[in-house]
Amino acid sequence: MVYILNQEGKPLMPTNRHGKVKHLLREGRAKVVKRTPFTIQLLYATTDCVQPIVLGVDAGSKVIGLSATTEKEELFASEVVLRNDIVELLSIRRQNRRTRRNRLRYRKARFLNRVKSKNKGWLAPSIQHKVDSHLKAIANVYKILPISKIIIETASFDIQKIKNPQISGVDYQQGEQEGFWNVREYALWRDGHECQHCHGKSKDKFLNVHHKESRKTGGDSPGNLVTLCETCHTLHHKGKIELNLTKNKSYRDATFMGIMRWQVYNKLKEIYPNISMTYGYITKNNRITNGIEKTHTADAFCIAGSFKAKRSSVVYFQTFKRRHNRQIHKANFLKGGKKKLNQSPYEVKGFRLFDKVLFQEKECFVFGRRATGYFDLRKLDGTVIHRSASVKNIKLLEKKSTLLIERQVA
Numbered sequence: 001m002v003y004i005l006n007q008e009g010k011p012l013m014p015t016n017r018h019g020k021v022k023h024l025l026r027e028g029r030a031k032v033v034k035r036t037p038f039t040i041q042l043l044y045a046t047t048d049c050v051q052p053i054v055l056g057v058d059a060g061s062k063v064i065g066l067s068a069t070t071e072k073e074e075l076f077a078s079e080v081v082l083r084n085d086i087v088e089l090l091s092i093r094r095q096n097r098r099t100r101r102n103r104l105r106y107r108k109a110r111f112l113n114r115v116k117s118k119n120k121g122w123l124a125p126s127i128q129h130k131v132d133s134h135l136k137a138i139a140n141v142y143k144i145l146p147i148s149k150i151i152i153e154t155a156s157f158d159i160q161k162i163k164n165p166q167i168s169g170v171d172y173q174q175g176e177q178e179g180f181w182n183v184r185e186y187a188l189w190r191d192g193h194e195c196q197h198c199h200g201k202s203k204d205k206f207l208n209v210h211h212k213e214s215r216k217t218g219g220d221s222p223g224n225l226v227t228l229c230e231t232c233h234t235l236h237h238k239g240k241i242e243l244n245l246t247k248n249k250s251y252r253d254a255t256f257m258g259i260m261r262w263q264v265y266n267k268l269k270e271i272y273p274n275i276s277m278t279y280g281y282i283t284k285n286n287r288i289t290n291g292i293e294k295t296h297t298a299d300a301f302c303i304a305g306s307f308k309a310k311r312s313s314v315v316y317f318q319t320f321k322r323r324h325n326r327q328i329h330k331a332n333f334l335k336g337g338k339k340k341l342n343q344s345p346y347e348v349k350g351f352r353l354f355d356k357v358l359f360q361e362k363e364c365f366v367f368g369r370r371a372t373g374y375f376d377l378r379k380l381d382g383t384v385i386h387r388s389a390s391v392k393n394i395k396l397l398e399k400k401s402t403l404l405i406e407r408q409v410a
């Protein structure tokens with residue numbers, strides 16, 4: 001798939017006609033604006049003809065799934081891995097500052113100047129990063145495709161519907177079964193995704209949600225449901241074990257759940273006009289009934305909701321990396337009272353950390369550099385391409401950025 005921008009830089013429908021693209025580039029009627037995903041800009045006036053494209057977003061605290069689909073075809077699929085080092089880095093920073101204050105006595109303790117006390121919209125930096133990353137990843141899709149609608153999964157179950165089962169609407173029309181999928185997800189979450197009889201001793205990873213009283217008499221209320229592993233569940237129904245359940249778990253409060261995802265949803269609503277939300281239990285139901293595998297991009301595809309569309313064979317794998325190592329000096333002094341530098345030079349032989357490069361016809365990233373000019377090259381998932389590749393054989397493809405992107409063919 002080649003993504004196309006018009007003369008003004010607005011995205012048009014992408015194309016599969018590589019011959020045509022090559023021709024346009026050769027004739028000088030288009031120029032390449034981005035290598036990954038491959039995007040060209042037309043240099044002549046065109047009429048914008050676009051079809052409806054829905055962007056499904058599987059929001060997550062570790063990985064985001066993205067899928068942009070028309071009714072017929074998935075146009076873009078991507079998996080974005082978020083940073084998970086922020087909490088640790090901040091605690092190291094705190095420690096360093098404390099040491100400097102105590103040992104060097106040149107810096108007074110800071111107080112009454114905390115962002116937290118001033119700013120109401122404050123989020124913990126690790127959560128702020130997750131929210132910002134969602135916005136950035138989505139904005140990047142808008143740069144290459146004329147998206148008409150976003151659908152985002154905000155939580156795995158709808159707690160309001162469980163608390164007030166009389167709420168009808170869509171759920172009522174789609175029948176009782178869908179309501180059960182919702183309560184089922186809640187029960188799994190309440191029980192911590194653990195068998196409540198053996199507490200994981202059976203090592204069976206398949207979980208079922210068991211009706212304590214039969215469904216006819218006990219119904220689908222959370223109080224009548226309990227999580228069991230398949231082993232225990234089967235044994236119980238064969239009459240071989242008596243369930244040993246600790247007393248009924250109280251209603252676990254779910255209001256704090258998914259703060260990040262709701263935050264993303266609310267921010268997106270301010271930016272994009274056409275956005276709606278869905279729940280994980282609906283995605284899961286759709287995924288299973290349509291026989292679709294369990295990956296983040298597949299979930300995003302299910303969220304987008306065009307089940308007849310042809311799936312994309314290319315997945316863009318993206319990860320966030322920190323821009324810079326902020327600690328300038330090592331904590332301990334060298335002999336003679338010298339401070340040892342903690343940072344490596346910004347550029348070594350013209351290359352930066354995480355530059356995308358070409359080595360032996362393979363696209364990869366600079367994960368480590370030595371002053372001698374031998375680099376550690378890897379794929380984004382960490383697969384080693386070469387541990388000590390000579391800089392002479394490396395060609396720069398793209399300068400580093402905080403969001404690295406790699407094309408993967410399924």
Ligand SMILES: [Zn+2]
Pocket residue numbers: 195196197198199200201202228229230231232233
């Ligand atoms: Zn069990």
